Amino acid sequence: MPGLREMFKTLTAVCRMGKLFKNILLDRDGTIIRDKHYLCDPDGVELLPGVTVALARMCQRGVRLFVVSNQSGIGRRYFKESACIAVNARMASLLAAQGVEITDSVYCRHHPDAMCHCRKPNTGLWEKLVSDYGLDPHETIMIGDKLSDVVFAQNCDLALSILVLTGHGADQARKAGLHLHKHEGPCRVFDSAAGVPDILARDVPTALHHLASRFM
Ligand SMILES: [Mg+2]
Numbered sequence: 460m461p462g463l464r465e466m467f468k469t470l471t472a473v474c475r476m477g478k479l480f481k482n483i484l485l486d487r488d489g490t491i492i493r494d495k496h497y498l499c500d501p502d503g504v505e506l507l508p509g510v511t512v513a514l515a516r517m518c519q520r521g522v523r524l525f526v527v528s529n530q531s532g533i534g535r536r537y538f539k540e541s542a543c544i545a546v547n548a549r550m551a552s553l554l555a556a557q558g559v560e561i562t563d564s565v566y567c568r569h570h571p572d573a574m575c576h577c578r579k580p581n582t583g584l585w586e587k588l589v590s591d592y593g594l595d596p597h598e599t600i601m602i603g604d605k606l607s608d609v610v611f612a613q614n615c616d617l618a619l620s621i622l623v624l625t626g627h628g629a630d631q632a633r634k635a636g637l638h639l640h641k642h643e644g645p646c647r648v649f650d651s652a653a654g655v656p657d658i659l660a661r662d663v664p665t666a667l668h669h670l671a672s673r674f675m
Contacts (some may be wrong), residue, residue: 468498471508480524480618480619481521481522481595482525482599483522483523483524483602484526484527484585484599484617485603486527486579486604487526487547487564487620488528488626489603489605489625489626490507490603491507491550492550493507494627497532498499499538500542501545501546504546506553506554508664509511509664511553511554511559513668514666514667515558516671517671518558520627520664523592525594526547526563526566527585528564528567529566529579530566531569533569535570543566547566550564553669560664563591565587565588566584567579576641579603579608579611580608580610580611580614581611582614585617596617597617599618600612600617600621600670601619602619602621602623602663602666603621605622605627605628606631606654608622609622610654619657620656621656621659622637622656622660623662623663624660624661635654635655638659639661645660645665645669646659646660646669647659647660651670
């Protein structure tokens with residue numbers, strides 16, 4: 460049973476959206492699929508538990524899904540861009556088989572040293588989505604397993620940022636001094652602060668269940 464304070468903070472965060480969210484941006488590795496450290500083999504794509512069902516529910520509600528990821532393995536010459544495209548296609552087809560439509564997958568292919576504008580937490584990939592799909596930041600939330608995903612959401616002025624504890628999430632949260640209190644259940648809501656997620660959740664299904672059960 461969530462506390463009143465927690466529910467109030469979630470309500471405040473959601474009210475900032477103006478409307479209920481229409482778009483979800485998702486990081487790929489460690490958020491939707493298991494992080495396999497520079498995955499370049501489509502046969503290695505492994506969806507994380509419960510993600511498909513949770514995302515299918517969002518699609519049924521008319522929410523559009525976008526995958527936004529850093530793929531510096533291309534810039535580091537660990538694999539070719541075609542391998543990244545093949546991995547994305549495999550993930551999309553596994554999801555599509557269960558009723559999940561990914562509207563688009565965008566990624567940064569550059570080496571971190573390239574200082575590009577599109578590597579999260581920079582905003583280039585968001586600007587591309589705005590240009591291609593007319594997304595409104597106040598109707599859009601971001602879910603990822605790294606603090607760079609949280610900062611990306613904040614840099615783009617998105618309605619909500621969610622850090623999940625899958626992939627690198629547990630390590631990232633620990634380094635930032637964030638943790639789930641047992642008595643608060645699988646989600647914890649924070650006051651807005653730079654570099655701090657609005658919500659810390661065990662995984663994508665937990666995060667979406669938390670939002671949907673209260674506000675959709
Ligand atoms: Mg990730």
